[in-house]
Amino acid sequence: MLLGRVVQHLLSYSSHSLPATESNDALQFPTVSFLTSWQVLGPFQIGTREAIWGADPLEQHGGFRALEYNNATTFRSSLAANGTIRWSNLTAKVPVPDIFHTTAELNVSFPDIDWKALRDVYGWAAYQWQAWARGQIVVQGDETEYVALYTPQILEFWVDDVHYFGGDFYDYKRVPITIRLAPGIHLLDVRLVRDIRSMGGVSHPDMQINLDLRKISPGLKAITQTETSTVLLSDFIGEGASLASPYASVVLRNDGHQDVEMTGIHINPNIGRVELLSSRIRLVPGQTRPVAFRIKCIPPSGQYPSQKRINIDFQYRVQGHDEDTTLVVSAEPRIVPAGKAHKVTFMHPGGVVSYAILRPPSRKAIQPARTNQTFPILLNLHGAGVDVDSDVVREVMDPLPDLQAWVLFPTGGTNWSGDDWHSWGFADVEAAVAMIEDRIERFDWKGPGVDENKWLVAGHSNGGQGTWYALTHRPDKIFAAAPISGYSSIQNYVPYTFSHVADPGRTAIKEAALLSYKHELLLSNAKGIPVLQQHGGADDNVPAYHSRLMSQLIQEAGADSQYFEVPGEGHYWDGVYTTEALTDFYERQISLEVASVKGTPLNLRDFSLVVANPGDTGSKHGVEVLQLATPGQLARIDVAFDPLTLACIVRTTNLRMFRLPPYFRDCSFVQVDNQKMPISFEQSDASSTLTKQSEKWETTPLKTHPPTRLGHQLGPLDSILHTNGPFHIIPHTPQASPLALQISRNLHQYFSADTSLTTTYATALHNTTGNIISLATGASLPPCPIYKDFPIQIRAGGDAVFIRGPNNIPTLIPNIAGLGLAAVFLRPLPDERLELVVWGADLESLALAARFVPTMTGTGVPDFVVLNREVLWKGLEGVLAMGFFDSQWDVSGKAFIA
Template identity: 25%
Template sequence: SGDEAALDLIVEAGGFREEVELKLRVVGEGEHRVETYLSRVDGSVHSYGLKPPKAAEPRGNYGLLISLHGFKGHPYFSELYGDKDWLFAVGPSARDGEVPYREVGCVEVLELLEWVASRYPVDRDRVYLSGHSMGGYGAWFIGVRYPHLFAAIAPLSSRGDLSEDAARLRGRRGWGGVAELLEHYNPANFAENLSATPVFVSHGSADDIVPVEASRRIVEKLRGAGVEVVYEEVEGAKHTWGSVKPGRYGLDCLDRKSIESFLAKHARRVPRRVRAVVDSDRFSKVWWVRVRPSRGTARVDVELAGGGELVIRRAENAAEVEVDLGELRRLGLGRELRVVYGAEELRVSVEGRERLALRLEGGLSLAEGVADEGLRKRVPVTGPFMDAFNRPFLIVYPEGSPACREAALHVQRWWFNWAGGRARLVTDREALAARLERGFNLVLVGGPSLNTYAREVESGIKAVRFLGPDAVAVRGVRIERESVGVALVYPNPLNPKRYVAIVGGESEEAVEAVPRIPFTLVPDYMVYDPRLLGRAWEGVIETGFFDERWE
């Protein structure tokens, strides 16, 4: 420990050469270190902090705490924890920046969980999620969307309810779709998903950045939903407090006896009863239940009762419910399952099955063999717009258009600056000739009159019609201005398992406004006035989501 080494790093590419001397220090047992992993999204390398248990044994069985940093905070929260003998503390870097922990920020946390658990002796039933401020929001969001992954969560000094933000946007003309998107990102709407995942919430009473009322409100909502929650309000404390000192506990607002004791007493246990709130197929699994909404948001309450009886107590807006029989066998399920839904009953032999899909619309029945024709919002193409950036993607621009190339370069720079990511540019003709939609989501710059690839897929994007530089029809409604632009996402007609996104429009003016499109606020589509976008609320003309059939 403490030994130093120097490494000469030489980078050569395209006639460019640079030499850098890296000074390295060998860390000791139990010391904090910074490691890297390779993102499957775009092949970029990102760092994370890791503090192992003191005297960790390779064949041991340790807990794992993932702690998410706040906006402009310490890049690796793991470094702010004290010395533990029972868990690894991991601090994601938000892709070496400030990416909120939804969309690709959420993907990073899930990738990192799998990466660390595959490299270190981690007990998957003792994985915990915490975070402070923006990181606390991340703990809320990821916690309600993936409650089955965690033994407990601990959001600290944070907001878990975005209802007021959504309400303010809902009152602005054209911004209703953005308000709906915020509700999709609003953890408070999915509080029931935590019914089997204990929660510790902490906040300083004198917080001058995130008001303490934010935690008080969501704690009240959790208690109303029957969630096990401990709330600790620290009198007189502001947004952060304490200092890092040698010993068992670190920065007081993140790591103190009450928080560690709460986490340590909980291990992940598969519940017999699952309550799930689901609004998208990409977040359809809650413990051993997978829900497919018929429309809007589905709410289900399912219990494995005694005697091999599966009782569906509630099913609002739920077209199908699928249960993981492997998980139910851990709870004692035998060879036969008796399904009860209201006055209906179904007996099913489950021997040799891994899953059982039940159709609820039109009466209780098995869902196997039920035709699902045409486009549906199903994984891997569910929307919203930002989901196109959650898997490998390319930026496609038309040859011969300097404006489109410059806009494509902006998207590339935006991805690097915002997500620390790598994005490759190709021309429209290259994309068509190489059939790049087979392996990538494609972000097209320019509409059909400018971009050959957009022209090729235009007829398959049934919900949108480009009507020239001054008009577009979305979901049958014609929108006309002196100039209009769009940002949209849709299953690629040439490969419906991948996305095609279009940014810009049919005029250079619409394309030149691409740098002002707020990509992270686009639901499935946004229509904008390029003269006003980014300068006035009226720059956004219309926003929204396509329906379940992408119409």
């Protein structure tokens, strides 16, 4: 049977011409390849970013993997005529593979579906669908093959009986799945999820899939990070070609069978010194990690013979061996003239090396500058899929060479800015801003310094959305903003219309978990900040409606903006960043900021601050929200100044704790919610913190049971991304190790994050940096280390979840036979660290919980979720309990417990 399929597969190559240099005698057939025949079942309905929650109707039938092809069998689908669909056949384009590499190209379409009618009524949401495709991989010969499988645009798939979740939805091609395949035919079941955000809203909602399978050899490998280099390295600057930053990294993958530990690092002889930034770096088999290092004392490039190449030697030891092995990685640094935009590396808070493109002020710009003057930052946020280390980005501001500003293009961590410029991506922005001062000191800069707290933020497309985020979440840092062709919010870009139906109690919590993305509700924070919006009138990627809507809403919120719609222009055009309107806006606002002399604080106008999550929102005029009374619900603080009496009147909604800046000491009195406050400031530059208890505001610290939830611990489940250092992933049972490895690869794939895989919980707890991800089954989960009476517990037998709900009402959720039981929830650690618990009653249930470890944005996962296998076909409706923890880590009143 196998031989017949292999012969048929090889004969299918007859339509392809072989290389002229090959003869039949010399021809070597590939030992691993895809077969051309595929079977497809679909399409089925799915909502925006709903695949994380399951929502696969075939799971009611045991899953696609349990189904055999039968064209006579029908399945219910809301997208098809008569409400039914059948299996179909598809022939993949499989080019002649070589002995190491094979691909399969699938063009999946459903011409029998009346897509136009659906879109006319429901818009882009109707162009999102899901289906499954089954193909085969054949391994010839007698030996097991070790392969890397790349799955661009795929989130979920099965190889034989092994499930993989995470894939490569954004087509990064950064971290493949490594698999060992025995001789024979292997089934490959691929879940297809068409997503407008990542694939576009086109006239025909087809899906082009390009699977890539490559044979690999055991050993430690360096992974290409850019088109030209495996080393992430700063540019060399100026005539002497000095390195812009000492930070560098190489992504390594362990394709061996044993653990690998780094033991040392060296650079080309006689050109400098280099050191690893971590004392212990271990890679388990199959793991990918970015290895960060620092280059010291490297001389100008003209002083060593090989100006165009630097070699980095990594020493490592394979477990069970006594001697070190060396891996040599080469880089060809780019040399950039002084004053031009150049790449600078820096450390992301997550413990990885990131980079940004920086252009310092020109000589002409600094000539009229005053002594000790500082220039602001023109912060440019890129769109989805854009690599800032490209000539297009480096040169996009060239028409404005003499701005009195430091021009900065951060990456956000990835080409998709990590998470749409939110938790992970915005941490990268702030780290890039902090890098500028180091860059100034490194080059002994003689011109104006940088004001790290004064930004003119601009961005295109997804960067336009990021501009709205920055404007509404860091209003004290923004002196002007220019969203260009940006969408208003992820919820409004592609509505969640086609998501599976769910109880409003559940959907409300999911939507509440996305409140920080809902910029339309936060525009009061922009009051007093000049905003210029620009959009192409013919934009079919991000419709101009988004900018028109925000132009209306920002005015209704008491702020204002200028709006320029460019007739006939689409989503992007040459000069989109430097149109006449934008040029005038940049120059005017930067000039005003450079020349401004700030008045006294009490001359400020009345203002408001609206907060969805204090963990990702800064202050407005120094007033900062620290805790909400009810998480998952907007909070608001309104401040009014009486110019005659100098009274300061504060009104709050849904606040538990907030901070007043030092200038409130100049108020004749402070009134908070009709309560006159005896506020004292111990020091002239100190702030005052107010906390509410029993409906009364207090200025003294309150005695509460430990621990209090503050800072980076605040926010829904994706607050785990606020890690300060690499993640520590701990499988508390050995059987969970494969899932721990999947989570590790997903975090690097989607965020470029670093992870340490360890089985020692105590070591991870005592490490002073890095958030923890714990994987546990049954009764293997240790208790919360700093809150023994944590409101979510696993029953002693490991077969039920106990929840101490609002008002201390207990609920026990049992493991029902055949449905399993899983939970994913946050727990507090010291120093604002977090632990993400991923638990299942068994390994199958654990895989359900692992789906919710952050990958894509817009999924709306709250602080905790308890579920069973019903979510796989019901989606959100299958959740048993979900909700938020309050400021004392107790379950909030907004929780849903079935």
